Amino acid sequence: MTVDVENLARRFGGTAALDGVSLALEPGEFVALLGPSGSGKTTLLRVLAGLDFPDEGRVRIAGRDMAGVPARERGVGVVFQNYALFRHMSVAENVAFGLRVRPRNRRPPEAEIQRRVRELLELVQIPELAARYPDQVSGGQRQRVALARALAIEPQLLLLDEPFGALDALVRKEVRRWVRGLHDRLGLTSILVTHDQEEAMEMADRVAVMEAGRIVQLDTPDALLQTPATAFVAGFMGEATRLPLCIRGRVARLSEFGLDDVELDLPDGEAVLFLRPHEVRIEPSAAGRALVRSVRPEGTGGTRILADVDGHRIEGICAVALARGDACRIRAVSGTFFHGDGTSRRWSAGPGAPAPLDSSRTPSASPAG
Amino acid sequence: MSAAGPAAADPAWLRWTAVTLALLLAVVIFLLPLAAVFTEALRRGWEPALAAIQEEDARAAVRLTLLVAAISVPVNAMGGVAAAWAVTKFDFPGRRLLITLIELPFSVSPVISGLVYVLLFGAQGYLGPWLQEHDIEIIFAVPGLVLATVFVTFPFVARTLIPLMQEQGRDEEEAAATLGAGGWDIFRRVTLPNVKWALLSGVLLCNARAMGEFGAVSVVSGHIRGQTNTMPLHVEILYNEYMFVGAFAVASLLALLGLLTLLAKALLEILAGRRMGDAA
Amino acid sequence: MSAGASLTPGAPSLALRRRRHALPGLGVSLGLTLAWLGLIVLIPLAALAIKPWELGPSGLLEVLSEPRVLASLRLSFGAALLAALVSVPLGLLLAWTVTRYRFPGRRLLDALVDLPFALPTAVAGLALTALFAPNGWLGAPLAAAFGWQVAFKPAGVVVALVFVALPFVVRSVEPVLRDLPLDAEEAAATLGATRLQTIRRVVLPALLPATITGFGLGFARAVGEYGSVIFIAGNMPMVSEIAPLLIVVKLEQFNYAAAAGIGLAMLLLSFAILLALNLWQRRLRRGRA
Numbered sequence: 045m046t047v048d049v050e051n052l053a054r055r056f057g058g059t060a061a062l063d064g065v066s067l068a069l070e071p072g073e074f075v076a077l078l079g080p081s082g083s084g085k086t087t088l089l090r091v092l093a094g095l096d097f098p099d100e101g102r103v104r105i106a107g108r109d110m111a112g113v114p115a116r117e118r119g120v121g122v123v124f125q126n127y128a129l130f131r132h133m134s135v136a137e138n139v140a141f142g143l144r145v146r147p148r149n150r151r152p153p154e155a156e157i158q159r160r161v162r163e164l165l166e167l168v169q170i171p172e173l174a175a176r177y178p179d180q181v182s183g184g185q186r187q188r189v190a191l192a193r194a195l196a197i198e199p200q201l202l203l204l205d206e207p208f209g210a211l212d213a214l215v216r217k218e219v220r221r222w223v224r225g226l227h228d229r230l231g232l233t234s235i236l237v238t239h240d241q242e243e244a245m246e247m248a249d250r251v252a253v254m255e256a257g258r259i260v261q262l263d264t265p266d267a268l269l270q271t272p273a274t275a276f277v278a279g280f281m282g283e284a285t286r287l288p289l290c291i292r293g294r295v296a297r298l299s300e301f302g303l304d305d306v307e308l309d310l311p312d313g314e315a316v317l318f319l320r321p322h323e324v325r326i327e328p329s330a331a332g333r334a335l336v337r338s339v340r341p342e343g344t345g346g347t348r349i350l351a352d353v354d355g356h357r358i359e360g361i362c363a364v365a366l367a368r369g370d371a372c373r374i375r376a377v378s379g380t381f382f383h384g385d386g387t388s389r390r391w392s393a394g395p396g397a398p399a400p401l402d403s404s405r406t407p408s409a410s411p412a413g
Numbered sequence: 414m415s416a417a418g419p420a421a422a423d424p425a426w427l428r429w430t431a432v433t434l435a436l437l438l439a440v441v442i443f444l445l446p447l448a449a450v451f452t453e454a455l456r457r458g459w460e461p462a463l464a465a466i467q468e469e470d471a472r473a474a475v476r477l478t479l480l481v482a483a484i485s486v487p488v489n490a491m492g493g494v495a496a497a498w499a500v501t502k503f504d505f506p507g508r509r510l511l512i513t514l515i516e517l518p519f520s521v522s523p524v525i526s527g528l529v530y531v532l533l534f535g536a537q538g539y540l541g542p543w544l545q546e547h548d549i550e551i552i553f554a555v556p557g558l559v560l561a562t563v564f565v566t567f568p569f570v571a572r573t574l575i576p577l578m579q580e581q582g583r584d585e586e587e588a589a590a591t592l593g594a595g596g597w598d599i600f601r602r603v604t605l606p607n608v609k610w611a612l613l614s615g616v617l618l619c620n621a622r623a624m625g626e627f628g629a630v631s632v633v634s635g636h637i638r639g640q641t642n643t644m645p646l647h648v649e650i651l652y653n654e655y656m657f658v659g660a661f662a663v664a665s666l667l668a669l670l671g672l673l674t675l676l677a678k679a680l681l682e683i684l685a686g687r688r689m690g691d692a693a
Numbered sequence: 694m695s696a697g698a699s700l701t702p703g704a705p706s707l708a709l710r711r712r713r714h715a716l717p718g719l720g721v722s723l724g725l726t727l728a729w730l731g732l733i734v735l736i737p738l739a740a741l742a743i744k745p746w747e748l749g750p751s752g753l754l755e756v757l758s759e760p761r762v763l764a765s766l767r768l769s770f771g772a773a774l775l776a777a778l779v780s781v782p783l784g785l786l787l788a789w790t791v792t793r794y795r796f797p798g799r800r801l802l803d804a805l806v807d808l809p810f811a812l813p814t815a816v817a818g819l820a821l822t823a824l825f826a827p828n829g830w831l832g833a834p835l836a837a838a839f840g841w842q843v844a845f846k847p848a849g850v851v852v853a854l855v856f857v858a859l860p861f862v863v864r865s866v867e868p869v870l871r872d873l874p875l876d877a878e879e880a881a882a883t884l885g886a887t888r889l890q891t892i893r894r895v896v897l898p899a900l901l902p903a904t905i906t907g908f909g910l911g912f913a914r915a916v917g918e919y920g921s922v923i924f925i926a927g928n929m930p931m932v933s934e935i936a937p938l939l940i941v942v943k944l945e946q947f948n949y950a951a952a953a954g955i956g957l958a959m960l961l962l963s964f965a966i967l968l969a970l971n972l973w974q975r976r977l978r979r980g981r982a
Binding site for chain 3: 438439511520533537626644671
């Protein structure tokens with residue numbers, strides 16, 4: 045089932061929750077909407093479900109224009125953030141609801157409903173809970189009930205609104221893989237709303253990063269990490285040290301942070317450098333300006349070190365053992381610059397470092413050092 | 414004896430003083446008046462009291478009271494449910510104003526609640542001449558009693574439902590909509606089961622007030638014995654005629670109604686609590 | 694790669710302009726609500742707002758400045774404010790005891806607080822009269838010990854109104870008290886406060902907004918109260934005659950406009966008082982935020 049969203053806008057009072065959002069899903073795709081709270085991802089999901097209505101723009105599901113189609117006629121499965129289970133109905137009754145409220149001529153006979161409910165509960169692996177009430181089962185089980193209930197109406201499009209937020213970390217990891225497996229097995233098209241980048245990266249074929257009502261980048265998880273389109277995306281995806289700096293005469297001034305200056309072809313002005321921990325090497329040096337603030341063993345022999353240079357914190361990797369308070373030297377091997385004018389450069393130092401990668405919008409940066 | 418942890422616990426002398434004072438207060442303010450009603454009714458034994466209740470005018474008053482309640486309670490239950498649904502499940506301009514207006518009758522004197530209908534339908538009211546021409550009686554007749562009672566008991570059901578439905582939010586209803594349920598199905602299968610105990614308790618309070626209302630019906634009734642006298646009005650007439658045993662006997666009947674209402678309400682709270690207590 | 698996904702042009706769809714709601718049924722329920730509210734409450738109250746002006750402004754002023762009318766308004770508002778004020782400490786005590794302590798009879802006490810809600814007002818009036826009459830269970834000892842007479846005096850009006858107003862204070866404060874986190878009180882204890890200091894400086898301020906609500910509700914109910922007052926008041930013009938009774942008197946004289954005038958004055962005056970309470974409460978809330 046294809047999903048086509050064109051130029052959606054939705055304002056609440058003076059603020060725009062959606063500000064010109066377009067998005068297209070292929071059948072069978074799993075797309076995550078990733079962003080901080082207030083970025084508009086839940087609003088987009090509600091518009092798709094027919095629970096909210098855009099001020100502008102168009103939604104097409106399987107080619108059909110959804111304008112004026114109420115939620116109950118869309119046949120879209122929704123797993124709500126806190127599951128929204130019917131608290132006065134048993135698990136089985138919850139799952140059966142979508143079948144029981146069908147118009148009489150399309151409603152399956154009661155025996156058929158019972159059979160389908162059993163099947164669905166087996167599918168989500170909780171057949172033994174049929175007679176329980178939502179407040180008598182655990183969070184993870186509730187999540188399975190919500191999923192079974194949404195699948196009962198045989199949706200081809202499944203919408204998941206932060207479905208793992210209420211689960212503890214251990215259960216969450218396992219349930220994620222299981223849900224993704226279910227998506228593949230049933231041939232669903234799914235959209236997941238989340239603020240957890242790890243969750244989005246692990247589950248989705250493509251991730252749409254949202255900021256202030258816009259999709260700032262829609263890409264595969266790999267591409268998002270390698271070539272973030274904006275400083276916002278770079279900051280949101282994975283861990284990174286963020287260094288604000290000035291560019292004067294094609295030289296990025298980094299001495300303030302105890303790093304070597306970098307030559308690159310960006311115009312004068314303000315810019316930001318993002319350094320992922322694995323792009324920073326920290327070496328013991330009695331003459332170094334930096335001090336080790338904290339040490340975290342990585343298990344592979346190296347340690348992750350948070351260093352402090354005149355009040356700036358930079359995170360990097362160290363091959364040898366260091367202790368808190370030791371003096372050290374910091375060297376960047378690669379990083380991404382985002383200029384104030386919206387352009388960006390991938391930069392990489394010297395031989396041995398990975399080759400410079402192209403940003404999606406700008407020509408290759410010149411290696412410098 | 415204290416529900417609090419040790420640090421937030423009150424010293425024993427404070428606890429004992431508070432409990433003693435509270436119990437004393439409850440006895441003087443709530444229990445003694447109740448006891449006085451029954452004692453006065455039985456001052457000359459059971460027989461005169463029972464006779465006063467079974468007398469023809471008293472029976473007519475009971476019938477009329479039941480009739481008025483049987484009309485006003487459903488009207489306000491329906492209105493209250495519709496209002497609570499509209500106000501809690503939708504956003505629209507003027508929502509807050511609507512809630513305020515629904516609660517308005519609570520801050521209007523019962524006498525004024527009767528008065529407004531006299532102003533509309535009374536002999537010298539706005540519609541009085543027209544009604545007289547067409548031989549329709551509202552004031553000093555049953556329709557007036559019903560209208561005044563509906564006014565006085567107007568907010569009870571809406572008021573018990575609105576806070577609860579607000580707290581329950583719209584999630585379950587929205588989930589039902591995505592599963593294909595229409596408006597009536599959503600209301601009947603999702604909303605109503607979630608608020609049924611509160612609805613029942615609102616209806617109970619509404620009914621107690623409807624049967625016991627005095628000021629508003631007093632203004633529109635005209636005190637015609639056997640015809641427009643509800644039980645509370647009958648009590649007043651007997652009292653003013655110095656038939657104290659009769660007055661207190663009928664009053665005892667009304668007091669029993671109040672006690673039954675309290676009992677039923679307490680039971681409802683236990684029932685609703687037990688269902689919710691399953692979570693623990 | 695489509696970093697500029699949001700730039701895809703799309704034709705704005707006019708069909709989507711109208712704001713709709715996620716759930717069905719707003720039209721039906723709002724229609725029913727407005728019909729119910731309009732027919733039962735708003736139109737009749739409009740009659741009350743219009744009728745008094747038949748007398749003309751000066752005529753209306755004349756009615757309202759009659760000594761008997763002024764005396765009744767003074768009694769109704771004075772007694773209602775006094776009763777609501779008395780209900781505050783009594784209500785706080787009851788709410789505190791019921792929520793914080795476990796003792797035999799607690800559930801009964803809790804249920805009894807609702808009695809004035811459930812007991813018909815005429816019954817309450819009759820009962821209080823019997824209790825406080827010169828030969829009553831409370832009237833006789835009070836007269837013998839202090840020489841006080843309550844029934845058939847303005848004091849009787851206040852007693853009846855306390856009966857009516859008290860539950861509002863208890864029921865407004867109780868839920869707040871129940872939800873008040875105990876850790877604030879425990880924190881106060883760790884900071885060296887005595888239990889009484891904690892109650893005075895931590896608990897009571899937190900209860901103030903709810904107490905004002907209860908005071909307002911109790912006052913609003915008391916000022917218009919009729920059934921429980923007229924039996925015990927004695928109804929002496931100028932002394933113990935409440936304003937609602939005077940409305941009834943004017944109606945019995947078929948002086949609709951004067952009756953409506955007194956009614957309108959009562960409503961406006963009590964709304965002004967409730968508005969003032971509301972503003973006070975709002976200022977408290979803002980100060981806290």
